[in-house]
Amino acid sequence: MQVMRYKPEGIDELVRNTKFTKKELQIMYRGFKQECPTGLVNEDAFKEIYAQFFPQGDSSAYAHYVFNVFDADHNGTISFEEFVIGLSVLSRGSLNEKLMWAFKLYDINGDGYITKEEMLDIVKAIYDMMGKYADPPISENAPGDHVERVFQKMDKNRDGVVTIDEFMETCKNDENITKSMSVFDTIL
């Protein structure tokens, strides 16, 4: 087993690249390094962490997708920079940036279009997190129906895919979504 050590960039550079202050970065790095002494998070550790937060369902699928979004260079591990940059977008970014992030999450293969299958995968992953013991119980069609509804809303030109512009437009016009996006702000 190769023990990789990874040192992040200097803290000043990180302060420049993200919207966090030095103090906040210090705290975050301490927690990060405590959990992952090697400085890198691999996908299994990631899935475990998610499993602890959502004990009743199966969060591994969703964790996989989120991992892929955080892992900007797709090398299979998340370094502290990727972690902090992702977090900066999610908690302190503008609405545009957040929507971009969400789009990247849904666009599994990164081709710039969200197909129905991709969305179905994500939605199924989210429903899996609820687990089977939900009230009312989640039927087999629930993810499919959910996707249908969302697609109706988003796919304006009915070409079967959602582009980044359609996505942004729909979300910006939906008051619920814009309000909800700000719920997760400043989470430190």
Next chain:
Amino acid sequence: MAAVAAWLPFARAAAIGWVPIAANPMPAPPLQERQKGEDEKLGINVSGRRFETWRNTLEKYPDTLLGSPERDFFYDDETKEYFFDRDPDIFRHILNFYRTGKLHYPKSECISAYDEELAFFGIMPDIIGDCCYEDYKDRKRENAERLMDDQVSEAGDTVQPMTLREKMWRAFEDPHTSTLALVFYYVTGFFIAVSVMANVVETVPCGPKPGKTENLPCGERYALAFFCLDTACVMIFTAEYLLRLFAAPNRCLFMRSVMSIIDVVAILPYYIGLGITDNDDVSGAFVTLRVFRVFRIFKFSRHSQGLRILGYTLKSCASELGFLLFSLTMAIIIFATVMFYAEKNVASTKFTSIPAAFWYTIVTMTTLGYGDMVPDTWAGKIVGGICSLSGVLVIALPVPVIVSNFSRIYHQNQRADKRKAQKQARLARIRIAKNASGAHFINKKKKEQDREDKIKQGIDIEEEPKDSRFESQHHHLLRCLENTTGPDLHARYIKDREFVEMEYTYNGLAAPKAQSSPPTPSPSQSSQGNPVESSCCSRRRGKYQFARSVSDTGQELNDIQIAVPNKTSSKTHLNASEPPKINSTNTTVTTSAIITTPTPGTTSDTEESMMTVSTTTSPGNSNIVRISTL
């Protein structure tokens, strides 16, 4: 749970992915009060040795002494630090637990001192990491046994009243429990010895009967005496066997066990002999049967631990013994063949055939050398020499392997048993933790719902104790998830999704908690109940109850028929002391439940397989455990 507090901001942020598809707006985040003093270092003085750590580190485990306000009792205002008058060496490990989340057990410390420190600081020994857990349990068991040995000599009768059957069984298995058992033990031992001696002495020539000339063996001279002795012994053995059979908890199992078979074989010849008449044909068979009387000596293995271990060794080294036998057979055949063809042409040779040469080869290879068969030709002598040299090697080689194998297998078995027991304990811990976190969340929600109801009704509420930041944020996160998977507001009236408590039934399957009584409608709901709703609810209740009764067969779980393997486990039934679940809803949505047709869905959830543990304990295993307490 607190160990992942560092990742909470991250899980919350990733929840942004839920927002675009969520139909309803997310609930507001919990109020966050800034803690005074971002993160300060605390000084802990343990008998003069100073430790320092962040406050957050200690508060990772709020149910221990250092993580809770209990530590304030030890605060020294003058030196502005916490002072503990305890062992600093052991404290080092305890503090490391807070830092790394793993509790280690130092081998150099005394187990009881360590336990005391753990108890003082409020840490459960179960948290000891896997690396040190085995060692810890071993030492603890040794200690406990030592203490128990001291106590057993003082202890009187057992407190619990046992049935006669159980008492007898215990007396048979462990002769030290009561004097009667000890007496029985020695009496049977004595009679086994007497019986074996009688069998041996029977054949010794005793001198001629008065009036005859031929020398008779004692058995025929004092035939009556020996017959009486034999009868007495067999009576005792039969009585013992029947008593054991009566007392055995599982009679079929007992009858198939090795010891009882030996018992039967030991006493059967006598009864068969009683039934046989003085027919010449069968008397030959009768004599053969008497040979089986020697099996009585094996009854001693109940009295001797060593014999039992020997038997176990042979059983466990069966493959090595088989190899030994096989290689010997090969060598014998080779050498016998060569010997035969070498000595074939010698006149009046003893090596008349290859099988006849087998005897010579065996005697030579085991270095016995009786000398009844010796080679004459020089070729035969060379072969004979090679044969005896190789014999030493072939026999000497597997024996140390068997010995070391025995040692290894013995220790391995012990460790395997230990690991199995620990694995169960560990899985049980994980299960409990999982359930606890789920139950905790449900609890919290119910409490909040109750508060809201009380506020609506205008009842005064007492102040809720403040939850930790982590907890409130975690709950918020889970509520957002519930929200996301709840369908569109504009769709038909459908209840929001909620987490449901899991109840673990005795056979290890998780089933949603059935609503045993009609849910008491909360005030916010009662006005909106309509006949459709009640009928739907009752329908669902019926379904739950149906599912509940069927869940025992392990086939169906709830409306979604999930095939779960039916395994039995020794989990304890988690006490569901919660009141029947109130169907609380989200703030604005009202509902009547519409039950979708159940669709079969099979899942192979790794969680499920982790949750159910099948345990099989065979009698063989129990034997092993007994031997280990040599």
